[in-house]
Amino acid sequence: MTPLVVALNLSLCFCGLALMALSLDRHHRDVFGARVPAGRALPLRLGGWIAILGSLAAAMLVEGANFGPIQWIGALTGAGLAVVLILSYRPAWLRFAVFASLPMAALSLLLSLQS
Template sequence: MTAAALILSLLLSFSGFAALALSLDRHHRAAYRISVPDRRVASLRMAGWCGLALSFAAAIAAAGWNFGPVQWIGSLTGSALFVVAFIAYRPTWLRNAALAALPLAAAAAPLALLR
């Protein structure tokens, strides 16, 4: 396990959890000051679950089946804490932080997945 692999998994799971949080009306209202449109709920949920699945795949690809799931659970914990902190203190920043995490994850992917 490298630091780049952990960062990659953390960034992907952060974006996934942020999308799942924004699919809920309460958190969407806090971030955007409007109710979540019904047609956006499904796309946010799909993006969230895909982000978590990509995070799992990155952890397995970087660390293998022996330590990959352990790394993934750790990154889920850390990213969930970040999402909760953003929702509690700066809900309007959550969308921008989640979108900024995606290019950072793309930059970390070659470092994490090349051995």
């Protein structure tokens, strides 16, 4: 288990779960102060699923079919807890956390490919 793959999984899972949460009216209203616009819910959900499935693919490619899904479920659990805590206590911070998780995922992907 390499720390770079764990960082990649956590950041992609966090991004995916946060995008899925933002596709719901309640959470979108908490973060942005308005309901989800009509054409934005589906792209947010699709982006969330793509990020989560990308995290699963990265875990299985690096760690194999035996340990990859286990690492992915752990990352999914940790990221879900982080999204829930941010939405519960500081919902406005979710906007910035999503934008911070994308460069972190890209950086950890680049570093894991080099090593």
